Amino acid sequence: MRILLTGKNGQLGRCFQDVLKNTSHELFAYGSAELNIADASAVAAVFQQVKPDIVVNAAAYTAVDKAETDSENAYLVNAKGPELLARQAANLAIPFIHVSTDYVFDGAAAEPYVPTDSTNPQGVYGASKLAGEINIAAACEKYIILRTAWVFSEYGNNFVKTMVRLAKERDALSVVADQYGCPTYAGDLAQAILEICEQHEQNKPLVWGLYHYCGDMPTSWHGFARAIFAKSYELGVISSCPQLTAISSDQYPTPAKRPEYSVMKDENLSLLGITPSDWFAGLSSILNRI
Template sequence: MRILLTGKNGQLGRCFQDAVAGSKHELFAFDSTELNIASAQQVTAIFAEVKPDIVVNAAAYTAVDKAETESEMAHAVNEAGVKHLAQAAESLGIPVIHVSTDYVFDGLAVEPYKPSDQTAPQGVYGASKLAGEQALAQVATRYLVLRTAWVFSEYGNNFVKTMLRLATERNALSVVADQYGCPTYAGDLAKAILALCDQYEQTGELAWGVHHYCGDLPTSWHGFARTIFAKGLKHGAIDKIPQLTAISTDQYPTPAKRPEYSVLNTDTLAELGVQASNWLMALDRVMNKLQGNAK
């Protein structure tokens, strides 16, 4: 199949390129300068040129805190951008696989969020991503929204790389221990998306609508940091573990409010044979790749 990928330089974009490299699909991958999804004209022109069979949207405005003061930009990409992709895909009669976030929820749940649960974003980023989901649902006949969470990889900026850097710079660190979620390896998400592309190619169908894809074991940011340090030391990515203090969200104020509990229920994808990300195993792989100096 001819797969059109947006946001090729992001964590997911790079992992998806790696995943497709071993497949029989033809990939047409674009960065934000080659294909700015906020521009309807650019989207229309590239779709006409590529004539894809399916679209994978890995492009997003992902600066959660900055979004609080850049609402227009966040919505231009995460809402209008998704709408442009949906319109162009619809005019070609092709489906869109789109990625969204756990931050569409308010975090007040006491059990993992199902795709059908009530959304109530706490910040501009979450609101812009939810608006994108809604725009897609309004315009596209066949689409998948995969909500994911706490994404890490060997590429770009993420919590794993930040913790490893801080471990070399500091002797002591404080990390929030009262926000719970599921770390997700972007490489596993990429493989899950590729598996869905394969299913679509074979059957012409997919379980259209909203699904959740994330790591299999919930933790807190503090728990995630502790695991990163243990594995970092084991793999030689750091040579000492800093003293780690658990703090509350109140003690680490950020411009954007984050959900306290954003564990996602991944059952609907498991029923399709797509297993959740084994993030502990993936963390070992990422440590190895970082030792090989992926940037």
């Protein structure tokens, strides 16, 4: 199968290349320097050249706080780019796999969000990702959007790597304890996307649409940090666990407002033949490699 991957240098992009290593699929992978997904003619040229069987978009504008003052670029990458990719996929009648975010929700819920719940993004990043979802649905039929959350991996910058670094530098740390979500290992997300691609290759019917794909155990940033420290200490990655203080979001102001509660679930994942991310296993597997 000829797979076109955008965003090859990001966390998901790199994990996706890893999961493809032991397969016979032909990968055509692009970073932003080779393909700006918001450039219509560049996107068209790549589709013409590659003639993919399926497209995986791992490219995104993910700087949540910066997006507040850089909304034009956030919308170009998160809304226009996915639309251009989706249109090209529709022209070839091939599937388009895309990734969105829990930040499309306002976080006022008291129980896990399902894909049919109302959206109400609190910041530019979430709004631009939601615009991307809407544009894709209007541009093509054969799409799968996986909304994910709190992504970490052995690559790039993420909460796990920051916590491990800080644990080596400091004796005490304060972490927000009133925002709840579902950590997701990018390697699990990459594997899930590969499984979707392979089901398509095997002509198994895929139910197109919007899904939630994230970790199976909700926690707070504080709870996540505690798990990272405990596992890092157990594996000898850090020599001691810093003293961890729970603080409120008010005590850690950020330019972009985050949802208080963005826990997601999706009972329809089985329609795609995939299961949620076991983030704790993912955490254990990457700690020795970061």
